Amino acid sequence: MATEVYLVRHGETMFNQLNKVQGWCDSPLTVKGIDDLKRTARALSQVHFDNMYSSDLKRAIDTVHLMKNANTVSEIGKIKKLPEFREVFFxxxxxxxxxxxxxxxxxxxxxxxxxxxxxxxxxxxxxxxxxxxxxxxxxxxxENSAELNERMVRAISNLHQLTKNEKRVLVVSHGDFIKTLAIKYWDQNDGIHDIQFPNNGSVTRGIIHDDGTFEIVDYNKDAEDL
Incomplete structure (x- = not known):
């Protein structure tokens, strides 16, 4: 069974606002960040998800709960946290x-x-x-390229194992990590050149195929584009 994956970038945080480097370190969502996420959550409120997952960083966990609470057509249990989907480490x-x-x-x-x-x-x-x-x-x-690439491959492999019986899932991750996934797995990119950084609260869609291969099919869509 192929699994459709909705990758959501967390909302704006205090460190985003203060212009600070934020990888594995964490800071709380801002009021603007929460408001932006509510728009994304409303746009996805009628999309059925078999499950929702999150990076283990608090800004991602807070984001996934906003998505879960707004969704009226899915029955989501406890959110599983996936450390492999953390932001790039600086x-x-x-x-x-x-x-x-x-x-x-x-x-x-x-x-x-x-x-x-x-x-x-x-x-x-x-x-x-x-x-x-x-x-x-x-x-x-x-993290350098080799270390980050190894973690991305592991992230997709682990997600494939978790979602073998799930048709559509939502995963909250981080801007640089999602961008790097798209550089590697988006067919509109050659795997070498950089691409636009995803917006806070944006949605990137991918597909994990039966054999575990992964591809990005839609990148950096804001709530009004969903």
Whole structure:
């Protein structure tokens, strides 16, 4: 049985608002974040889900409960938390100022004092950006491309095992993780070039096929587009 997967990005958080690096570190949803999520939840309220899952970070857990509570056509039990669907890990940069962090990574990547992450990625490529992040991290704990790819593959494999008898599920995850999944699994992308960062509360749809292969079929749709 193929399983349709609705990947929802969590709502805006305090760290998003304060322009801080937020990977495995956590911060609460803002009022704006909750309001945006309510629109997404209303748009999905009549979509039947066999189950709902979430990253194990609190901002994702709070988001999935908003989706669950608004849905009137699904009977969802206890939410299972999936650590593999956490955000990308930024190591020692967690909680730091975003502009200062990108400037450090940009210098390591050889593009000078650049604070615009998209410009850095455009110049060096997403793979080299990940390598530069790990190299610039004083403790070298940040995930590089190989580590992140291994975790993505494990995430899809685990989800496939969990959803073998489920036709449609919702999974709350994170912006950079969803984007990286789409770079790898979206047929409109070549698997190399960067793509637009998904919006808070946006929905990306994928399909896990019977044999465990995964593909993204719809990316970064806001509530009004659902």
């Amino acid at each position: 190591g020692s940069f967690e909680g730091d100022d975003i502009d200062q962090t990108w400037a450090q990574i940009g210098q390591t990547a050889g593009v000078g004092h650049e604070t615009n992450v998209q410009k850095i990625i455009n110049q060096v490529g997403i793979g080299n950006f990940r390598e530069a992040t790990k190299k610039a991290d004083p403790r070298h704990l940040a």
